[in-house]
Amino acid sequence: MPQARPQQKGRISVAAITGSHGVRGNVKIKPFTETPESLGRFDKVYLEDGQQVALKILSFGSKGVVLARLGKVESRDASDALRGQHLYVDRAALPDLADDEIYxxxxxxxxxxxxxxxxxxxxxxxxxxxxxxxxxxxxxxxxxxxxxxxxxxxxxxxxxxxxxxxxxxxxxxxxxxxxxxxxxxxxxxx
Missing domain, CATH: 2.30.30.240 (PRC-barrel domain)
Incomplete structure (x- = not known):
């Protein structure tokens, strides 16, 4: 599934939506953060079209998969339509790196x-x-x-x-x- 991450000026991709979960619009997310739990520090993320949406982590599953709700996505069809999209945060929202680290x-x-x-x-x-x-x-x-x-x-x-x-x-x-x-x-x- 991993593909070249699309770029957004001033933002970094922190996850990708891998599919829907259930019928109420929940999504499965593959985080690109060091640990899946790190994704929980962001309460708002941006979709590829630049739209800002609320991110609510529901649970951390096996193999690093995160179950979440995004904004007002309330149906399986709406969450299916987001499959493959990356989620972004403003670069300034990310923690500072040590001298030997790089994004x-x-x-x-x-x-x-x-x-x-x-x-x-x-x-x-x-x-x-x-x-x-x-x-x-x-x-x-x-x-x-x-x-x-x-x-x-x-x-x-x-x-x-x-x-x-x-x-x-x-x-x-x-x-x-x-x-x-x-x-x-x-x-x-x-």
């Missing part, structure tokens, strides 16, 4: 480069499928590349240079490099 939203659109400065592509999304963060990179040619985004695979974030330096495990990029070369060869033959 994932600040990484989207940065260049992803290897230690030898060769460009892999642009960061499109950061996912957590349960085994740690994975960065999705859109290369200049070919399909997106998914790489580990923690430990020794993440060398350094250079916000001032708008790039992230990565050291993927040996062999992980072999298929991606072949695909990029095939794309180049196809362009030359046309």
């Amino acid at each position: 994932h939203a600040d990484l989207l659109g940065l260049d992803a480069v290897l230690e030898d400065d060769s460009l892999l592509g642009r960061i499109d999304a950061i996912h957590d499928f349960g085994a740690g963060n994975v960065v999705e990179i859109i290369p200049p040619q070919g399909s997106s590349i998914m790489l580990p985004f923690s430990g020794s695979a993440l060398v350094r974030v250079e916000l001032d240079k708008r790039r992230v330096i990565l050291a993927p495990p040996d062999g992980l990029l072999d298929g991606a490099e072949d695909e990029a070369e095939d794309g180049e060869a196809e362009k030359e033959n046309n």
Whole structure:
């Protein structure tokens, strides 16, 4: 389900609506916060169209799912219509970060480069499928590349240079490099 988070000026996506729950308009939410309970600090959020709605947390379920009510959403049809939408808060409403921390939203659109400065592509999304963060990179040619985004695979974030330096495990990029070369060869033959 995780996809590239849409951007809103001055706001950060803190969750996505994954579906409806029941017939009274309740929604299931996947939080992007450090813990699901952190989502409870926001009593108002913004929908993708910029509309501000009240957020009332009903319960914290298994696997990090949060059950909630949004504004005046009172039917299953209305909550179904919100499926897939992200919920935003004003950046100023978020807690200050320690010097070694960064919001994932600040990484989207940065260049992803290897230690030898060769460009892999642009960061499109950061996912957590349960085994740690994975960065999705859109290369200049070919399909997106998914790489580990923690430990020794993440060398350094250079916000001032708008790039992230990565050291993927040996062999992980072999298929991606072949695909990029095939794309180049196809362009030359046309």
